[in-house]
Amino acid sequence: MTSGTGRIEPAISAGDLVRAAAVGETAAWDELVRRYGGLLWSICRDHRLGGADAADVFQLTWLRLLERLDTLQDPDRVGGWLATTCRRECLAVLRRARRVSPSSEAVELHTEPAGAADAGILRADRDATIWEAFARLGERCRRVLTVLVAEAEDGPPSYQAAAERLQMPVGSLGPTRARCLEQLRRLLDAGGISGAVADS
Amino acid sequence: MTGPADDDELLARLAATLRGAQQPPADVAELARLSFGLRDLDAQLAELVADSAADVATGVPAGVRASTGAPRLLTFAADEAEVELQVTPAGDGWAVLGQVVPPGQALVRAEPAAAGEAVVVSDADDLGRFALDLPSGGSWRLVCTRGGSTLVATAWVLLR
Numbered sequence: 001m002t003s004g005t006g007r008i009e010p011a012i013s014a015g016d017l018v019r020a021a022a023v024g025e026t027a028a029w030d031e032l033v034r035r036y037g038g039l040l041w042s043i044c045r046d047h048r049l050g051g052a053d054a055a056d057v058f059q060l061t062w063l064r065l066l067e068r069l070d071t072l073q074d075p076d077r078v079g080g081w082l083a084t085t086c087r088r089e090c091l092a093v094l095r096r097a098r099r100v101s102p103s104s105e106a107v108e109l110h111t112e113p114a115g116a117a118d119a120g121i122l123r124a125d126r127d128a129t130i131w132e133a134f135a136r137l138g139e140r141c142r143r144v145l146t147v148l149v150a151e152a153e154d155g156p157p158s159y160q161a162a163a164e165r166l167q168m169p170v171g172s173l174g175p176t177r178a179r180c181l182e183q184l185r186r187l188l189d190a191g192g193i194s195g196a197v198a199d200s
Numbered sequence: 201m202t203g204p205a206d207d208d209e210l211l212a213r214l215a216a217t218l219r220g221a222q223q224p225p226a227d228v229a230e231l232a233r234l235s236f237g238l239r240d241l242d243a244q245l246a247e248l249v250a251d252s253a254a255d256v257a258t259g260v261p262a263g264v265r266a267s268t269g270a271p272r273l274l275t276f277a278a279d280e281a282e283v284e285l286q287v288t289p290a291g292d293g294w295a296v297l298g299q300v301v302p303p304g305q306a307l308v309r310a311e312p313a314a315a316g317e318a319v320v321v322s323d324a325d326d327l328g329r330f331a332l333d334l335p336s337g338g339s340w341r342l343v344c345t346r347g348g349s350t351l352v353a354t355a356w357v358l359l360r
Binding site for chain 1: 206207210211213214215216217218219220221222223224225228229231232233235236238239245253254313337338339355356358360
């Protein structure tokens, strides 16, 4: 069930990736970027940063990890650490932007966190733990669950529509869904426990 | 022991996280991968301990805030050295005045995180003072060497 995404197996835990990167493994660093890149980019966009600001904060967040590779307190929770760091840097950029635009400053200082959680915008509560477990699923399960989630956004989940998009028989979608969620659950249970991810 | 209700709950939790999620543009992700080459194993890291642009939460009324174009003051500290910076926008880039503590001559190298941007170098005088003209914004760090060995490297700082 390997998905062949590179030299690093999806089953390798986040903590092992951090430790491998700390001793100079470029492939482990690349896998961290692959696994958490979408999470961090989405956080930047949640804060409504423009393209250039988002790109700067995204890179800065990775530079912060680079500074901390040897000293991270809990390498197994690197996803949460990255997400928190990214949010903090987003807010710092928003604050500085407000400071240099005096016209809006006085008003916006009273609504400090509003830049992050704009009224009327349904902001995703991005959960680094589940994001990581999802990123470690095989490609097929990632695709199936992505389609199911997307279908559910548009109204009551339609197995028929999802099955068509996935080009699979509708009868096998239910069992596939259950199997993929079971894998996701196992990865979640294994997450955060160093070395516990030996699910072959 | 899991059942359909647990599956629905898990899928809902996944949906909340994936909702509106986007992958970074290819060039942005590539830059993050390349950042690995910027790791500096020799230098002692000087952490940002003070930033005039980050004290908004201190309750100072808006009217007392520094006006547009005021320098941003940054202090980085490591066990054995400090770097103090005064950063002012200058054209597309930034003018930096700084001092290395303990004072003394040093070579100061400003390193950009952006691929393709050049390193900017300056000599600190007997008092450790130096000036740098950074041609662009983005993330930069300063690496100070004295007597042939690296004294200190600042944490990365985003200039915008």
